[in-house]
Amino acid sequence: MPSDPWARHGWVRLAEGWAEHLRSPLAAAEQAEAADWCAAGRPLVIARGRSGDEAGELRLGLATPDKRRIGLHVAVGAVAERLAPLPLAEALNSAPAAWQPMLVELVRRALDLGVAAAVYGSLAWQHRTGLRYVRPESDIDLVFAPRDRWQLDRLLDLLAETGDGPPRLDGEILLPDGVAVAWRELVGRPARLLVKGPVEVGLRDLASVLALFDRKDAA
Structure with missing residues (x-):
């Protein structure tokens, strides 16, 4: 059994200054929405990685109630708290x-x-x-x-x-x-x-x- 079998469905809360750890750019409107989301203390879900991602990087997803999706690519230094599935x-x-x-x-x-x-x-x-x-x-x-x-x-x-x-x-x-x-x-x-x-x-x-x-x- 893998040591972290639930990783893809785990969750994180991002720390202040998380945008400094972005590894792929976000559109300004998406970054602003993600900033408001994180400031409210809401978590993001851990998503599947991509070929070419480096060690110590995460793909995260933000899903809104109206079914919009924002994907974030960050270094693990952006994470303040990690939550299990x-x-x-x-x-x-x-x-x-x-x-x-x-x-x-x-x-x-x-x-x-x-x-x-x-x-x-x-x-x-x-x-x-x-x-x-x-x-x-x-x-x-x-x-x-x-x-x-x-x-x-x-x-x-x-x-x-x-x-x-x-x-x-x-x-x-x-x-x-x-x-x-x-x-x-x-x-x-x-x-x-x-x-x-x-x-x-x-x-x-x-x-x-x-x-x-x-x-x-x-x-």
């Missing part, structure tokens, strides 16, 4: 009341399998900022990190059973080598799967993905 259990009270019983039950059943859920996307932004992101048509985006084939198979059964909601569930399974695959794609058992790493995106054979969970050192 948000556990779904901590975000339950930020979900619409009608969705909460289903999500509470999902948390319970996943934990019974020994697997915790982290949440990203609109519900995570709503919980982290106090702003309104979740809409009636919003999906709940989740990340799970099963350690072995037993957990994986039973987790996929649980998600297939409950995933069409409401709310509709989406998101990823983190593989033991640190890359991720959409759980809905994995449920379908196609011969080839799209996998997302810290930087790269590519295709893998289903058999090689499942074999990662059969290794004795996967746990």
